[in-house]
Amino acid sequence: MEKYVVRCSKCGEVHGPHSLNCKNGDDALLRTEYSSKQLHPADLPGIWRYQDWLPVNGIIEEGSGRTITYKSQGFAEEYGLEDLWIAFNGYWPERDAGMMTCTFKDLESFPTMQLIRELNEERIMVVASAGNTARAFSHACTITGQPLLLVVPENSAHRLWTTHEQNPSVCLVTVEGDYFDAISLAGKIASRDGFVNEGGAKNVARRDGMATVMLDAALTMGTLPDHYFQAVGSGTGGISAWEASMRLAEDGRFGxxxxxxxLGQNIPCAPLYSLWSDSDVVSDSCPEGMYDDVLFNRKPPYSVKGGVKDALDATGGMMYAVSNDEASASQSLFEKTEGIDINPAAAVAVAALVQAVEGGNVLPEDRIVLNITGGGQKRLMQDYPVRQIEPSAGVSAKDPNAEDEILNIVEGFFGVRI
Structure with a gap:
């Protein structure tokens, strides 16, 4: 029996293991269906312990980070929450948390890279990112040697740091423009011969990797939570949590x-909140002025079948609009009470939880999981030297020749003819 199949969430058609779109043209996300209907953790390091529900057969041993779920005491006490669990993704050696990029994007990059290896894919992978995803894929590709083209907004390049001395397989190109501009250019490049698109939200390996946050939480608690909190840009993490919850419910042992x-977004640049609430909280200047602009995506997968709207509808979910002041206050309080630094995006999730408590959307006795999507960066930099990944070149999204310029940059970097 095959370990899994990839099926269209709309028409039910089965597709190949690296398919990104339904071949029947349906506007729908593909989804993995695993032959193992119960989750049995494997005796493997990190994320690979969830091998039953990852669309790969082997592992990348160096990719040994995973979510660490623990019961909150300090922050929970501040808000009178009796059953608050923190799903921590980052670097915190005192709790055995070892994501070396300090972001849960590691959970996406390593399963994707393993799938690429199992498909014997030698083409140059193309990844568009606002920073954290690029850092995670750079880390994975440096380990595996997979050639990688990163296309990143110019204002996000400061997030591209590494603990590796060299990244010879990683070519970084910055774009004068926002995240959507980077996605558009990356998509054009990825459609060319010699390149492969990692797929973003359409990539089942990425979503199932992120889904392990919910798997770890359920295994640690022994049950599904009543509520799940996360900050989102595209909303893919929320979709992943929903998909994992459905598998765990089918398992039968977790409720x-x-x-x-x-799901929390940062105003005044909150497209998903705008769509959900039928309001307009997206400024013309976005993503300028955000507490963390990694949470801005102009074209999130909201209405697509199997997307964010379906996830919210199926779970009775809610969106939250979090101000910079709310995020800053929540970050300070969390770091003080829990004893670890967190990334600004994670602070938006904390602030969403605060809004929910104050608004009566959760009760003191409810079992709650708070996904801290990134943390421990300050802690990591005490233990490891880091260096910035230098861009090979930059282009302007307004330049009609930008695509050709990137191709020339790639040819020079990798010494290949495209």
Whole structure:
């Protein structure tokens, strides 16, 4: 029996293991269906312990980070929460947390890279990112040697740091423009011969990697939570949590009620909140002025079948609009009470939880999972030297020749003819 199949969430058609779109043209996300209907953790390091529900057969041993779920005491006490669990993704050696990029994007990059290896893919992978995803894929590709083209907004390049001395397989190109501009250019490049698109939200390996946050939480608690909180840009993490919850409910050992999704965005640049609330909280200057602009995506997968709207509808979920002041206050309080630094995006999730408590959307006795999507960067930099990844060149999104310029940059960097 095959380990899994990839099926269209709309028409039910089965597709190949690296398919990104339905061949029947359906506007729908593909989804993995695993032959193992119960989750049995493997005796493997890190994320690979969830091998049953990852669309790969082997592992990358160096990719040994995973979510660490623990019961909160300090922050929970501040808000009178009796059953608050922190799903921590980052670097915190005192809790055995070892994501060397300090972001849960590691959970996406390593399964994707392993799938690429199993497909014997030698083409140059193309990744568009606002920073954290690029850092995670750079880390994975440096380990595996997979050639990688990163296309990143110019204002996000400061997030591209590494603990590796060299990244000879990683070519970084910055774009004068926003994240959507980077996605558009990357998509054009990836459609050319010699390149492969990693797929973003359409990539089942990425989503199932992120889904391990919910798997770790359920295994640690022994049950599905009542509520799940996360900050989102595209909303893919929320979709992943929903998909994991459905698998865990089918497992039969963790309860049958799906957790309510509580997804936070940072105003005044909150496209998903705007769509959900039928309001307009997207400024013309976005993503300028955001507490963390990694949370801005102009074209999130909201209405697509199997997308964010379906996830919210299926779980009775909610969206939250978090101001910079709310995020800053929540970050300070969390770091003080829990004893670890967190990334600004994670602070938006904390602030969403605060709004939910104050608004009565959760009760003191409810079992709650708070996804800290990135943390421990300051802690890591105490233990390891880091260096910035230098761009090979930059282009302007307004330049009609930008695509050709990137191709020339790639040819020079990798010494190949495209």
């Amino acid at each position: 049958s009620k799906l957790p309510v999704l509580h």
